[in-house]
Amino acid sequence: MNWLWDGELGAWLGFLKDGSLQKLLGITLLMLWTASGLCAQENAPILSGGVQFLSSTVGGNTFFQPAIAPVLVVPLGDHWLVESRADLRGFIAHDSGSTGPYSGQFIASLEYLQLDYIANPHLTVTVGRFLTPFNIYDERFTAFWIRDLQDAPIIFPIGTRPTGSNNGFMFRGVVTAHPTWEVNYTAYFSVLSTTENLQSGRTAGGRIGAFFPMAGVEVGASYQRFLQDVNYNAVGAYFTWQPPQIPLDVRSEYAHSPNGQGYWLEAAYHFSKVRGDTSPLGRLQGVARIQQFFKGTPAPGDSLPAVDTNRFDFGLNYYLPHDIRVNGSYGRQYSSAGNANTWEAQISYRFLFPALPGVFK
C-alpha cells in the first residue's frame, strides 16, 4: 500500500490537508448546490435581449450606434422574480458634424433592475429600478428589437424625465378580468437619484387601462406628479387597436405637461392576410407615424424641442428567420428652427437562451 500512499493518491490525500482545498471544496459544494437547485426548477433563469447596429443620418450628419441590451430574468419560485435590462452602446460620429474623422464614445445605462413579488393575480409589488409606467411607450417599446421605428416619439420625455427609469416601488396588476374586457393599474413612487447610470427623479404617479381583447382595443390614462425643483403635473392618454382579423397595429399617445404637449399616431401593417404569417411577404411590415408637438413653458432639462414641431416617418421592417430584423425608415421634421430629414437603417437580433451553462437543448 505504500506505493499508493507515496504515489499520486498520496499526493492528493496530502493535498486534502491543505487549507486551499477546503475553500475549493466549499466552492464546489456551492456550485453543485446552485446548479441542482436552479436546474431542478422548470423555470430556469433566462438571458434574453437584443443586439443591433443602427445607422442614422439626421440633417446631413451621420452617426452609428452598435448596441447590446441584455435582459436577465431570474425566477425565485412562483412568486418572486428578479428582472434586469441594461443598454450598452457605442455612439460613433464625425468629430465636426458631417466631416472629419470619426470618433466614438461608450454609453451604458441600467434601464431596470427590479425585484417583483407576485402576490396574486391582482397585485405585483416591485422594488428597485423600473421603467416609468407613463402611457405605454416607455415600458413596451423602448427595446430596440421591438419598436417599429427607431426614433422615440417627440413627447417621450413628458412623464418619463429625466431618464425613463425610476428608483422606488411600484404596485401593479389586473383589477378585474373577463373574457371581453379587463382593467389594469399601476401606481408608483420614486426617489431622487443622481448616481451615474442610475439617475431618477422624485415622482409619484399611476396609470389605469382598459383592454378589450375581442376587439383588440386598449385605452388608458396616466398621471405623474414631478416632486423636485418645481412641482408640476404631467398627464397622458393612449389608445391601441389591433383588429383580430388583419395584421394591423394602430398605436397612439397623447401627453401634456407645462413644458409642452403633443401626440403621435402610428400604424404598422404586415403584408399578409393573417397574423403570424411567415411567408416571404408576410414577414414584411410597413410603418407610418405622424407627430405634432406644441411647446409650452420651457424648463431646463425637459429634453423637448424649443419650438412647435411636426414630423412624419415612414419605414419598412423585414422579419428574417432566427429573430433577425432589418429595417429602414425615412422621417421629415418641420419646425421654425429648420426642417430636417432623418434616414435610419438598422439590423437587430433578438436572442433568448437559458442563463445557466449546459442547458442548451
Next chain:
Amino acid sequence: MRITLFAASALALFVICADVSGQSPAPASAPAKKQSSNAKPAADQTQAAKSTATQEQKEGERRFFANCGRCHNPPESISPREVKAVMQHMRVRAMLSAQDEELILKYLAP
C-alpha cells in the same frame, strides 16, 4: 497544478449536474394496455382530454396574439426550460391575468 485540476473537476461536475438536471423530464411511459371491459370509455376519455387540450392551445394562441402581440411578434422558438421564466416575466410586464398566463403557457409549451 493540483488546484487547476481540482477546479477543472469541480467545473466539470457543475456542468454535468446542470446538464443532467436541466434535461426535460422524460415523458411518462405509456400505460400498459389493459384488456378490460371498460376499454372503450377509457379511450373516449383520452379522446376528450386530447380535444380539451387542443381547444386550450387554440385559446392560448388567440390570447397570445391578443396580449403579447400588442407589442411584439412571437419568438421563433422557446424551449420548455425557458417558457416559465418568460411567462413570469411577461406576466409582470404585460399584466397578464392568471387565466391568460395559464392558457398562453399551454400554447407555448403544450
